[in-house]
Amino acid sequence: MTAATRRRRIARDSSELNRRRVNRILIGLLVLVSLVWIFLPIAMAALWSLVDPSSPWAYPDLFPRDLSFARWDNLWNNTSLPTAIGNSYRLAPAVGFVALALATPTAYAFGRLEFRGKSIAQILSLLPIVLPSFAVAIFFSSVLIRLEFFDRYLSILIGHVVLFMPYAIRILTVSYAQVPQDLIDAARDMNAGPLARFRSIFLPLTLPGYASALIIIFILSIEEFALAFILGSPDFTTIPTILFSYLGFNFVRSNAAVVSLILVVPNVVILLFLERLLGSVGLESGTKG
Amino acid sequence: MKPTGLRHYAKVGLLLLPGLGVILGFISLVVWFAIAQSLGQFGFRGEDRWTLDFWREVGSDETFRRSFFYSLRVATISAIGAVALAFPFVMWLRQPFRGSQSMSAILKVPLLVPGLVAAFLYVNFISFNGFFNFGLQRIGIIDEPLRILNDERGIGVLILQVWKQMPFALLLLTGAVRSIGDDVFLAARDAGAGAAARFVHIVLPLTLASMQAAMVIIFIGAAGDYSFQVVAGPRAPFSMAQYMNVTRTTGGDRNYAAVIGMMLMVMSLFGSVSLAGLVRLAVNRGSYK
Numbered sequence: 001m002t003a004a005t006r007r008r009r010i011a012r013d014s015s016e017l018n019r020r021r022v023n024r025i026l027i028g029l030l031v032l033v034s035l036v037w038i039f040l041p042i043a044m045a046a047l048w049s050l051v052d053p054s055s056p057w058a059y060p061d062l063f064p065r066d067l068s069f070a071r072w073d074n075l076w077n078n079t080s081l082p083t084a085i086g087n088s089y090r091l092a093p094a095v096g097f098v099a100l101a102l103a104t105p106t107a108y109a110f111g112r113l114e115f116r117g118k119s120i121a122q123i124l125s126l127l128p129i130v131l132p133s134f135a136v137a138i139f140f141s142s143v144l145i146r147l148e149f150f151d152r153y154l155s156i157l158i159g160h161v162v163l164f165m166p167y168a169i170r171i172l173t174v175s176y177a178q179v180p181q182d183l184i185d186a187a188r189d190m191n192a193g194p195l196a197r198f199r200s201i202f203l204p205l206t207l208p209g210y211a212s213a214l215i216i217i218f219i220l221s222i223e224e225f226a227l228a229f230i231l232g233s234p235d236f237t238t239i240p241t242i243l244f245s246y247l248g249f250n251f252v253r254s255n256a257a258v259v260s261l262i263l264v265v266p267n268v269v270i271l272l273f274l275e276r277l278l279g280s281v282g283l284e285s286g287t288k289g
Numbered sequence: 290m291k292p293t294g295l296r297h298y299a300k301v302g303l304l305l306l307p308g309l310g311v312i313l314g315f316i317s318l319v320v321w322f323a324i325a326q327s328l329g330q331f332g333f334r335g336e337d338r339w340t341l342d343f344w345r346e347v348g349s350d351e352t353f354r355r356s357f358f359y360s361l362r363v364a365t366i367s368a369i370g371a372v373a374l375a376f377p378f379v380m381w382l383r384q385p386f387r388g389s390q391s392m393s394a395i396l397k398v399p400l401l402v403p404g405l406v407a408a409f410l411y412v413n414f415i416s417f418n419g420f421f422n423f424g425l426q427r428i429g430i431i432d433e434p435l436r437i438l439n440d441e442r443g444i445g446v447l448i449l450q451v452w453k454q455m456p457f458a459l460l461l462l463t464g465a466v467r468s469i470g471d472d473v474f475l476a477a478r479d480a481g482a483g484a485a486a487r488f489v490h491i492v493l494p495l496t497l498a499s500m501q502a503a504m505v506i507i508f509i510g511a512a513g514d515y516s517f518q519v520v521a522g523p524r525a526p527f528s529m530a531q532y533m534n535v536t537r538t539t540g541g542d543r544n545y546a547a548v549i550g551m552m553l554m555v556m557s558l559f560g561s562v563s564l565a566g567l568v569r570l571a572v573n574r575g576s577y578k
Contacts, residue, residue, distance in 0.1 A: 041410035106308025132513025
């Protein structure tokens with residue numbers, strides 16, 4: 001080994017060592033910032049939800065004096081929270097299934113067929129995402145008033161389906177596009193009809209995509225505020241609209257903490273499950289560019 | 290070769306109908322209602338007439354002017370801020386190292402937190418009795434808690450927007466940066482380009498499309514924001530969505546509210562496209578220097 005090669009190797013090793021050291025420092029900093037910026041507020045919310053009403057939590061107490069489930073109990077028994085949870089969890093799966101059913105043919109066309117104007121059609125399918133949802137909600141409410149259609153559940157269902165269908169179309173398009181053509185050709189050569197091909201090839205290979213799209217739409221629907229607020233208020237409450245009622249001018253901190261946890265904890269659990277599915281559907285490749 | 294037969298296009302048309310067809314039908318109806326309502330129709334307050342009076346009102350409405358520029362400012366700063374904050378993390382996490390996956394997961398936590406919950410966590414953190422004031426008092430920096438909630442400049446809204454949207458920008462940019470081959474970076478390094486030059490001449494031009502997509506979506510979301518503004522924003526000026534809702538509910542003037550809604554949509558469309566265009570111009574100018 002020549003002296004020059006040895007010097008280059010030493011320089012490379014030293015640069016690698018420096019890189020590792022910098023990474024360790026940055027990881028430490030990021031963990032510290034995240035503790036203050038993300039985990040501390042969530043821990044505070046959990047504590048606030050457990051503050052006993054008989055002994056308020058105020059300066060200079062570092063922690064609440066008494067903890068209890070009195071706030072949870074009170075909200076569950078004396079407010080419309082159970083109804084709101086019921087409404088949200090009745091709405092979200094229905095939105096998911098209807099959106100998937102409507103999105104499937106379009107996603108198949110985008111993923112498997114070639115036609116003139118396809119890229120324009122794909123851009124147009126994103127329209128609900130690029131329009132301000134609050135404005136869309138207000139104008140949609142005017143349309144419903146004009147049509148004298150006052151079923152709040154169905155109104156929000158229709159709104160959510162249209163608002164979130166672009167996500168289903170996008171994810172399913174990627175899933176359908178990834179089905180290998182030689183498999184379909186082989187099935188056709190074995191005289192498999194369209195239904196048999198769908199059952200034996202498309203369905204198993206696109207199932208992770210369907211599951212991912214369903215979960216994403218489910219979560220988006222549970223979280224959605226603008227349409228539920230404009231179309232549902234005041235009779236039809238969902239978890240976000242009831243949370244909103246405890247924020248702003250009427251800031252009821254402990255109640256807001258309870259509802260926040262009810263909204264966020266199931267989401268985190270579901271999304272952790274989704275992490276695994278997203279890998280198989282290749283969503284990241286679908287979002288490039 | 291693309292199939293061109295009538296039968297093929299009839300099949301494509303039928304497949305697009307339930308998905309794209311429903312989206313286009315819904316959006317056309319909503320936009321038609323917005324236009325008609327802004328021109329004096331569907332006021333639900335008596336006789337309708339076609340008029341430009343509601344559009345003329347905008348010119349002399351000082352509250353509208355302030356709302357428009359406030360929302361424009363919030364949307365622009367949020368879009369640029371979220372992308373600018375995401376880039377250093379994207380570059381840091383470009384090549385995997387021990388702990389990089391955990392860091393990426395931590396950075397994406399805000400994606401799991403619904404907007405309203407994020408607003409609550411923020412308000413809970415910085416409110417008069419919040420942890421921020423509590424901490425400053427405990428370490429002796431201040432004697433009395435600060436009143437920083439609902440600050441006049443909308444800093445709280447900007448913090449919330451950037452906090453919530455940065456992971457989205459991170460997700461889009463990560464895919465784009467990872468698709469740049471290592472050989473490109475190595476070639477640039479061998480040619481003597483430093484880290485800054487590689488970022489300006491390689492990363493920015495090759496991630497431009499993703500950067501523009503992230504900015505457009507963040508801009509539109511922030512321009513149409515209602516919930517962050519009501520919970521953590523200043524009492525005046527209103528955001529456009531807030532002013533639209535106040536006009537519709539408190540003033541009962543649906544026609545003028547429709548004008549504000551139309552202006553919000555126009556701002557979202559032209560503002561986001563202009564921002565994307567300016568970013569392209571800046572990146573191209575920087576990379577050709």
